[in-house]
Amino acid sequence: MNTDNTQASRFRYKFIWLITATLFIIGGAPFIGMTYIPLNSILDPQNTLEGQIFWSIRIPRVIISTLAGSALALSGMAFQAVFRNALATPFTLGVASGASLGAASYIWLGLNLSFAGFSGQTLFAFLGATLSISLVYTLTQIKKGFSTATMLLAGVAINFFFSSVILFTQYFSNFTDSTRILRWLMGGLEVIGFESVATLLPFVVIGCAIVFYLTRELNLLTVSEEVAISRGVNAKQTKLILFFATSLMVGGVVSLCGPIGFVGMMAPHICRLIFGADHSRLSIATLLFGGLFLTACDTVARTVIAPAEMPVGIITALLGGPFFIWLLISNRFEKQGM
Amino acid sequence: MPSAIIELNNFNYEIDGKPILKNLCCTINKGEHLSIIGPNGAGKTTLIKCIANIFQDGTGAITLKGRPLNTYPQKELAKLISYVPQAEGANFPFTVSEFVLLSRYPHLSPFSSPSKEDFKALHQALKQTETAEFEHRKMNTLSGGQKQRVLIAAALAQQTEIVLLDEPTTFLDPKHQSDILRLLKAMHEKQDITIITVTHDINHAATLSNRILALKEGSIAFFGSIKECMTNDILQPIYDKEFLFINHPVSNLPIVIPETL
Numbered sequence: 001m002n003t004d005n006t007q008a009s010r011f012r013y014k015f016i017w018l019i020t021a022t023l024f025i026i027g028g029a030p031f032i033g034m035t036y037i038p039l040n041s042i043l044d045p046q047n048t049l050e051g052q053i054f055w056s057i058r059i060p061r062v063i064i065s066t067l068a069g070s071a072l073a074l075s076g077m078a079f080q081a082v083f084r085n086a087l088a089t090p091f092t093l094g095v096a097s098g099a100s101l102g103a104a105s106y107i108w109l110g111l112n113l114s115f116a117g118f119s120g121q122t123l124f125a126f127l128g129a130t131l132s133i134s135l136v137y138t139l140t141q142i143k144k145g146f147s148t149a150t151m152l153l154a155g156v157a158i159n160f161f162f163s164s165v166i167l168f169t170q171y172f173s174n175f176t177d178s179t180r181i182l183r184w185l186m187g188g189l190e191v192i193g194f195e196s197v198a199t200l201l202p203f204v205v206i207g208c209a210i211v212f213y214l215t216r217e218l219n220l221l222t223v224s225e226e227v228a229i230s231r232g233v234n235a236k237q238t239k240l241i242l243f244f245a246t247s248l249m250v251g252g253v254v255s256l257c258g259p260i261g262f263v264g265m266m267a268p269h270i271c272r273l274i275f276g277a278d279h280s281r282l283s284i285a286t287l288l289f290g291g292l293f294l295t296a297c298d299t300v301a302r303t304v305i306a307p308a309e310m311p312v313g314i315i316t317a318l319l320g321g322p323f324f325i326w327l328l329i330s331n332r333f334e335k336q337g338m
Numbered sequence: 339m340p341s342a343i344i345e346l347n348n349f350n351y352e353i354d355g356k357p358i359l360k361n362l363c364c365t366i367n368k369g370e371h372l373s374i375i376g377p378n379g380a381g382k383t384t385l386i387k388c389i390a391n392i393f394q395d396g397t398g399a400i401t402l403k404g405r406p407l408n409t410y411p412q413k414e415l416a417k418l419i420s421y422v423p424q425a426e427g428a429n430f431p432f433t434v435s436e437f438v439l440l441s442r443y444p445h446l447s448p449f450s451s452p453s454k455e456d457f458k459a460l461h462q463a464l465k466q467t468e469t470a471e472f473e474h475r476k477m478n479t480l481s482g483g484q485k486q487r488v489l490i491a492a493a494l495a496q497q498t499e500i501v502l503l504d505e506p507t508t509f510l511d512p513k514h515q516s517d518i519l520r521l522l523k524a525m526h527e528k529q530d531i532t533i534i535t536v537t538h539d540i541n542h543a544a545t546l547s548n549r550i551l552a553l554k555e556g557s558i559a560f561f562g563s564i565k566e567c568m569t570n571d572i573l574q575p576i577y578d579k580e581f582l583f584i585n586h587p588v589s590n591l592p593i594v595i596p597e598t599l
Binding site: 007213216219220222223224225226227229230231232233234272276277278 | 387390391392411412413414415416417419420421423430431432433436437440441443444446448474496
């Protein structure tokens with residue numbers, strides 16, 4: 001029993017670190033930027049420009065980056081568990097490019113719709129994400145014993161296919177739309193105001209709630225599908241619900257911020273190395289780390305070449321590319337069994 | 339009078355249009371230890387996966403305790419049948435106790451954390467399989483024999499009436515093989531569990547089980563007692579090779595001995 005306690009206290013210690021880092025980064029990020037924010041201006045936003053910048057630009061932006069980072073990381077975690085492979089994420093399997101295609105076609109078609117308070121672009125992105133996830137899922141169902149490697153290849157193919165269709169729509173768009181699509185494809189968080197927060201929040205909350213509800217099933221699916229079934233998990237139904245949750249989160253984030261890569265792969269993988277594979281811990285760690293990571297990247301993106309801003313997608317991919325390669329060649333990859 | 343626990347009636351299973359199991363009819367009794375033998379590709383593993391409801395789209399009927407298998411909710415089924423996969427490839431990133439505790443899933447209600455009873459089942463299973471000493475090690479750091487014992491511990495923690503095992507002794511050295519055999523024997527005798535084991539080792543089947551079911555090309559080639567099975571009349575057509583038999587000096591039961599080349 002003694003070892004149980006030391007193990008528990010080790011995790012508690014790690015969580016204290018993570019929570020402190022999260023509070024520090026997310027709490028500190030709104031103060032960092034081109035304009036210096038004196039503390040007294042925060043208390044008087046009506047009369048000071050700094051106060052307005054703080055409350056109506058920086059705070060919503062930090063909230064968005066936290067929500068987006070958490071949602072992308074948690075989606076990545078769910079995919080990695082279901083497919084038992086660290087490379088299986090909404091990005092590598094073409095879900096994000098499906099969502100991008102949805103959003104890009106919305107811009108290209110010049111539509112102006114909204115439904116139940118959600119913008120057409122968000123809904124199109126969600127539909128695009130659902131479409132590509134259905135493709136991936138159908139592929140796994142058509143052939144019994146479809147290997148994860150084959151499925152990853154299929155996902156890469158879907159990814160390329162959708163990316164070409166996006167380039168196609170962009171090529172045939174007028175100059176303004178084309179620039180809009182291109183800029184949006186780079187991934188960025190230059191959203192203004194709490195409206196965007198309100199748009200994104202329901203997607204992220206519902207998606208996260210579903211993933212948190214299914215942490216036990218995720219644990220069993222990580223072992224293997226047959227073990228999960230033999231322990232009483234309705235694997236097919238669980239996967240469908242998880243894919244729906246992931247589509248919601250990825251669709252919501254991509255429509256607002258564009259395809260921000262690598263968060264979904266890196267965050268859960270790093271957390272798995274530190275917190276272990278038990279999803280009751282891992283999902284909390286991933287949620288926090290994803291939020292803090294994207295917020296940190298975004299703070300870098302908007303300060304490093306100030307007054308101009310860099311799309312955050314560039315920063316995450318700059319960090320993510322080398323990490324991806326390290327992941328491929330690292331030994332831990334094999335030893336983790338993921 | 340033995341009572342039936344699992345019945346197969348004209349059961350068929352195919353993968354990509356290729357029949358794997360053909361017209362299987364048999365009755366497995368409560369409390370027996372049944373070994374399934376047969377050459378590679380005969381459908382042994384497929385059969386126990388169908389009984390575990392892992393493969394779900396077979397035709398014909400499998401009945402469990404008088405009720406069709408496909409009418410059981412998966413969770414209810416998991417309270418009756420546990421399944422021990424092949425240890426090869428059991429490299430998941432969980433510690434031993436984390437993994438064994440996962441088997442309590444069918445006994446947990448949503449959101450509730452594992453209770454005293456669940457931990458009791460965990461510790462009992464670890465003790466019985468002698469795996470408690472490395473309960474905090476990750477699965478992917480264990481040896482083949484250790485992995486196999488942990489997989490059996492997980493099935494025990496699930497507390498089911500029926501345990502299905504897929505080649506529990508393959509890939510193990512002689513000592514670990516006999517450890518596993520002893521463990522299975524103890525489970526069968528002390529806990530009145532119905533055990534169905536897929537094995538390549540005819541002698542293991544003969545030492546452990548009450549009856550043997552032999553499959554060949556997806557059909558039942560033999561189903562009966564050990565004594566009847568351990569003859570060339572039965573085994574030669576199944577494996578396309580002749581066997582040499584001798585009576586075991588201690589148990590006096592027939593066993594297969596290696597041939598001279």
